[in-house]
Amino acid sequence: MTLNRDARIGRSALLLLLSEEKEYQEDLISNTNWSFCEGKVGSMEAQKVVAAIETAAKNNHIIDKDLYREGHALYHAIIEALHGVTRGEVQLGSVLRTVGLTFAVLRGSPYENKAEGEWIAVALYGTIGAPVKGAEHETIGLGINHI
Amino acid sequence: MTLNRDARIGRSALLLLLSEEKEYQEDLISNTNWSFCEGKVGSMEAQKVVAAIETAAKNNHIIDKDLYREGHALYHAIIEALHGVTRGEVQLGSVLRTVGLTFAVLRGSPYENKAEGEWIAVALYGTIGAPVKGAEHETIGLGINHI
Amino acid sequence: MTLNRDARIGRSALLLLLSEEKEYQEDLISNTNWSFCEGKVGSMEAQKVVAAIETAAKNNHIIDKDLYREGHALYHAIIEALHGVTRGEVQLGSVLRTVGLTFAVLRGSPYENKAEGEWIAVALYGTIGAPVKGAEHETIGLGINHI
Amino acid sequence: MTLNRDARIGRSALLLLLSEEKEYQEDLISNTNWSFCEGKVGSMEAQKVVAAIETAAKNNHIIDKDLYREGHALYHAIIEALHGVTRGEVQLGSVLRTVGLTFAVLRGSPYENKAEGEWIAVALYGTIGAPVKGAEHETIGLGINHI
Amino acid sequence: MTLNRDARIGRSALLLLLSEEKEYQEDLISNTNWSFCEGKVGSMEAQKVVAAIETAAKNNHIIDKDLYREGHALYHAIIEALHGVTRGEVQLGSVLRTVGLTFAVLRGSPYENKAEGEWIAVALYGTIGAPVKGAEHETIGLGINHI
Amino acid sequence: MTLNRDARIGRSALLLLLSEEKEYQEDLISNTNWSFCEGKVGSMEAQKVVAAIETAAKNNHIIDKDLYREGHALYHAIIEALHGVTRGEVQLGSVLRTVGLTFAVLRGSPYENKAEGEWIAVALYGTIGAPVKGAEHETIGLGINHI
Numbered sequence: 001m002t003l004n005r006d007a008r009i010g011r012s013a014l015l016l017l018l019s020e021e022k023e024y025q026e027d028l029i030s031n032t033n034w035s036f037c038e039g040k041v042g043s044m045e046a047q048k049v050v051a052a053i054e055t056a057a058k059n060n061h062i063i064d065k066d067l068y069r070e071g072h073a074l075y076h077a078i079i080e081a082l083h084g085v086t087r088g089e090v091q092l093g094s095v096l097r098t099v100g101l102t103f104a105v106l107r108g109s110p111y112e113n114k115a116e117g118e119w120i121a122v123a124l125y126g127t128i129g130a131p132v133k134g135a136e137h138e139t140i141g142l143g144i145n146h147i
Numbered sequence: 148m149t150l151n152r153d154a155r156i157g158r159s160a161l162l163l164l165l166s167e168e169k170e171y172q173e174d175l176i177s178n179t180n181w182s183f184c185e186g187k188v189g190s191m192e193a194q195k196v197v198a199a200i201e202t203a204a205k206n207n208h209i210i211d212k213d214l215y216r217e218g219h220a221l222y223h224a225i226i227e228a229l230h231g232v233t234r235g236e237v238q239l240g241s242v243l244r245t246v247g248l249t250f251a252v253l254r255g256s257p258y259e260n261k262a263e264g265e266w267i268a269v270a271l272y273g274t275i276g277a278p279v280k281g282a283e284h285e286t287i288g289l290g291i292n293h294i
Numbered sequence: 295m296t297l298n299r300d301a302r303i304g305r306s307a308l309l310l311l312l313s314e315e316k317e318y319q320e321d322l323i324s325n326t327n328w329s330f331c332e333g334k335v336g337s338m339e340a341q342k343v344v345a346a347i348e349t350a351a352k353n354n355h356i357i358d359k360d361l362y363r364e365g366h367a368l369y370h371a372i373i374e375a376l377h378g379v380t381r382g383e384v385q386l387g388s389v390l391r392t393v394g395l396t397f398a399v400l401r402g403s404p405y406e407n408k409a410e411g412e413w414i415a416v417a418l419y420g421t422i423g424a425p426v427k428g429a430e431h432e433t434i435g436l437g438i439n440h441i
Numbered sequence: 442m443t444l445n446r447d448a449r450i451g452r453s454a455l456l457l458l459l460s461e462e463k464e465y466q467e468d469l470i471s472n473t474n475w476s477f478c479e480g481k482v483g484s485m486e487a488q489k490v491v492a493a494i495e496t497a498a499k500n501n502h503i504i505d506k507d508l509y510r511e512g513h514a515l516y517h518a519i520i521e522a523l524h525g526v527t528r529g530e531v532q533l534g535s536v537l538r539t540v541g542l543t544f545a546v547l548r549g550s551p552y553e554n555k556a557e558g559e560w561i562a563v564a565l566y567g568t569i570g571a572p573v574k575g576a577e578h579e580t581i582g583l584g585i586n587h588i
Numbered sequence: 589m590t591l592n593r594d595a596r597i598g599r600s601a602l603l604l605l606l607s608e609e610k611e612y613q614e615d616l617i618s619n620t621n622w623s624f625c626e627g628k629v630g631s632m633e634a635q636k637v638v639a640a641i642e643t644a645a646k647n648n649h650i651i652d653k654d655l656y657r658e659g660h661a662l663y664h665a666i667i668e669a670l671h672g673v674t675r676g677e678v679q680l681g682s683v684l685r686t687v688g689l690t691f692a693v694l695r696g697s698p699y700e701n702k703a704e705g706e707w708i709a710v711a712l713y714g715t716i717g718a719p720v721k722g723a724e725h726e727t728i729g730l731g732i733n734h735i
Numbered sequence: 736m737t738l739n740r741d742a743r744i745g746r747s748a749l750l751l752l753l754s755e756e757k758e759y760q761e762d763l764i765s766n767t768n769w770s771f772c773e774g775k776v777g778s779m780e781a782q783k784v785v786a787a788i789e790t791a792a793k794n795n796h797i798i799d800k801d802l803y804r805e806g807h808a809l810y811h812a813i814i815e816a817l818h819g820v821t822r823g824e825v826q827l828g829s830v831l832r833t834v835g836l837t838f839a840v841l842r843g844s845p846y847e848n849k850a851e852g853e854w855i856a857v858a859l860y861g862t863i864g865a866p867v868k869g870a871e872h873e874t875i876g877l878g879i880n881h882i
Contacts, residue, residue: 303579340830
C-alpha cells in the first residue's frame with residue numbers, strides 16, 4: 001500500500017496553487033486519471049469558504065452531489081485543510097480575521113495498490129490577517145481523505 | 148504594508164520542499180537576501196520534530212541562538228506549522244501516529260515597506276499515519292511569524 | 295466513593311434517548327429519586343442548543359433557576375456533551391453544519407457514598423451534517439458534573 | 442440518501458455497550474448484514490486505547506488489515522469517539538486521568554440508498570477519572586465514518 | 589446571586605501569587621472564612637503540575653481527599669487554569685516546553701447569596717518556555733469552579 | 736537573556752487590573768520606560784473584545800498602527816490572553832456566554848539583555864458567564880509576545 005511517488009495528490013494540489021506555470025501543472029495532472037478543480041474565495045466567514053469549495057467540487061463533478069458519502073469525505077478534507085489555515089481555532093471573523101484563498105480539489109489514486117481506491121485532496125493557499133488591506137501574511141492548508 | 152508578490156516567503160519555503168528542481172529554487176532564494184535551511188525528521192514524538200527544526204535553524208544561523216526573542220518567534224512558527232500537519236491535536240505518538248517530514252525554515256522580508264522588517268516561515272511537508280509502512284498520507288504545514 | 299452500578303446516570307440518560315420502550319426507561323428512573331427531562335432541538339447555532347437544554351432543565355425544575363451554582367454545573371455538562379457531538383470544534387453553522395438532537399438531562403446520586411451528593415448528566419443523540427436533507431450521520435454526547 | 446431508521450449503526454453500537462440483554466442486541470445486529478466486534482481497554486495512554494480498538498477490528502475482520510483505506514476510516518472514527526470521551530483535549534495520562542472503557546466497532550449500511558455503501562461506527566462507554574479507585578464518572582463517545 | 593466585590597476569590601488567589609507583601613494578602617484572606625494553600629512546581633510534564641496542586645490542596649485540607657465530588661471540582665479548575673498557561677494545547681514537554689509555576693488554591697464563598705455556597709479558585713503564575721535557562725516568558729492561568 | 740525580576744511586564748499588566756491603588760501601579764510603570772493603556776469591554780462577541788483592545792493600543796500609541804508587524808504581535812498576544820479567559824474554545828456568544836472585562840496592554844523590555852528588545856503583554860480580568868446578571872464568575876488571561 002505504498003504511496004506512489006508519481007501520484008502524490010497533496011503535492012500536486014499544492015503545486016496547482018503555487019506554481020506560476022499553470023499549463024505545466026494542469027498537463028501533469030491531465031496525464032493521470034485524476035479530476036480536479038480550482039477556485040478562489042475571500043471571506044471573514046469560515047462557512048463561506050466551506051461552501052465555495054463544496055460548490056466548486058460538485059459543479060465540476062469532482063464529487064457526486066447526490067452521494068452523501070462523497071460529500072462527507074470532502075467535508076472532512078476541507079475542515080482539515082482549514083486547520084492548517086487557521087492554526088488553532090477554525091474561526092475567522094469571530095476572532096476578527098479574514099482570509100483570501102485560492103483552493104484546489106483533486107481526486108485521484110495515490111497508492112500503488114489499486115485496491116486503495118480513490119482519495120481526495122483539498123489544498124488552500126492565500127493570506128490571513130486583519131480586515132485591513134495589507135495586514136496579512138501567507139497561509140496554507142491541506143486535507144486528505146479516502147473517498 | 149502590502150505583501151510583495153515576489154517575496155512570498157511562505158510560498159518559497161513550500162516550493163523548496165515540493166519542487167524537484169532544487170537548484171532553481173535555491174537560486175531563486177539566493178537572489179534575495181533571505182537565509183534558509185532545510186532538513187528531515189521522522190518521529191512519533193512531536194517534541195523531536197520541534198527540536199530538529201530548532202537545531203537546524205540555529206546551526207545554520209537562520210536565528211541567533213543566543214536571543215530568546217528569535218527562538219520565541221521560531222517556536223511559534225513551528226507550532227503553527229504543526230497545526231497544519233496534525234489538523235486537530237498537536238499530538239503524534241500519544242494518538243498512535245507518526246510523521247516523516249521534510250522542513251524548510253526561511254527568513255526574509257516579505258513586505259514592500261522596509262519597516263515591516265524580517266519574518267520567518269516554517270514549512271513542513273511529508274507523510275502522517277499509523278506506525279506501519281505505507282499506512283500514511285501526505286500532510287503539510289506552514290507557520291509565519293515576525294522576527 | 296464507588297460508582298453504583300444500579301445508579302449510572304450517564305447510561306440512564308442515554309438509554310432514555312436510545313430506547314424505544316420509553317415507559318420502561320421512565321419507570322426505571324422514577325423508581326430512583328432522580329429527576330429528569332427530555333426534549334428536542336435542531337439548529338445550526340450551538341447557542342440555541344445550549345439555550346434549549348438550559349430552558350428545559352429550568353422549566354422542569356431539574357435545576358434551580360435562581361442558583362448560579364446549579365446553572366454553572368449544567369452549563370459545563372452541556373458544553374462537554376457538545377464536544378462529543380462536534381468532535382473537534384464546538385461549532386455548527388460557522389463550519390457549515392447543522393444538528394437535529396434529542397436531549398435528556400438527569401439529576402441523581404450515582405455514588406454509594408451519600409456524601410458524594412447529586413450529579414447531573416446531559417445526554418445528546420441525533421444527527422449532524424450538512425444543511426441538506428439526508429446529508430448527515432448519527433452523533434452523541436454526554437457531559438457529567440457534580441451539582 | 443436518508444438515514445434508515447432501522448439501520449442506525451451508531452445507536453446499535455451504543456446499545457451493544459449499554460444494554461444488559463446482550464443476546465437481544467446481538468440478534469438484532471446479526472439480522473442485518475453488519476459485522477461488529479466488542480472489547481475492553483483500560484489505560485492512562487490514549488494510544489493504547491487506539492491500538493486496542495484497531496487490533497480488535499482487524500482480528501475480527503471488521504476491517505481489512507491490508508488496506509490503508511480501511512485503517513484510515515477506522516482511525517478517524519476512533520479519534521472522533523475519543524473526543525466524546527475526553528471532551529476537550531484527547532489526552533489521558535498527560536493530564537493525570539485514566540479511562541476504563543468498553544468498545545464496539547460496527548460496520549454496516551445505514552442509508553436507504555445502496556450507493557451510500559458501508560460506514561463504520563466506533564462506540565465507547567465507561568469511566569474516566571483520576572488514577573484512584575472510584576474517583577471517576579461515566580463517559581461516552583461515538584465516531585462515524587464512511588469506509 | 590451577585591458576585592461580592594469584597595469576596596473575589598480569583599482576584600485574591602492571583603494577588604497571593606503576584607503581591608510582594610505576602611502578609612497583607614494572607615491577612616486579607618484570613619479575615620474571611622476562606623481556606624487556601626500555596627506552592628511551587630516546575631516540570632515539563634503537565635501531569636506533574638496537576639499532581640502537585642492536587643496533593644497540596646488535599647494535604648492542606650482545602651478539599652476533602654475522600655470525596656470525589658471535591659476532587660472533581662478541583663481537577664476541572666486546574667485544567668482550566670492550565671488553559672491560560674498553555675494557550676492552545678494543554679501540553680508541555682510533548683511540544684518541547686517547560687513551566688516554572690507558583691500556584692494558589694483558594695476555597696471560599698464569593699457570592700452575596702449564601703445559597704451559592706463554596707467555590708474553588710486555582711491560580712497559576714510563573715514562566716513558560718524552552719528547556720533552556722532564560723528562554724521563557726511569564727504566563728498565568730485561573731480556573732474557578734463550584735464545589 | 737534572564738527575565739529581569741523588576742521588569743516583569745505580565746505581572747505589572749495584571750497588577751494594573753487587580754490593584755486598587757491605581758496611582759501606585761501607574762507610578763511603578765511610569766518609572767520604567769514602558770508604555771501602557773487600559774480599558775474596558777463587555778460583549779458576547781469575541782471579535783469586539785479583540786477590536787476594543789486593538790483600537791485602544793493604537794489610539795494610545797502602544798503600537799504603531801501603520802506597521803503590520805506590530806499589529807501581528809499584538810493580535811497573537813490578544814488571542815493568547817483570550818485562551819485564558821475562555822479556557823477551551825475561544826468562543827463567547829456562540830456557546831451562549833458573555834464577558835465583562837478590563838484590559839491592560841503594556842509594552843516594555845523585560846529582559847536584562849538589551850538585545851532582547853521590546854515585548855508586549857495583554858492582560859484581561861473580569862467576569863464570564865451566562866447572559867444573565869450575576870450568573871458569572873471571574874476570569875483572567877495573559878498573552879505575551881515579542882514586538
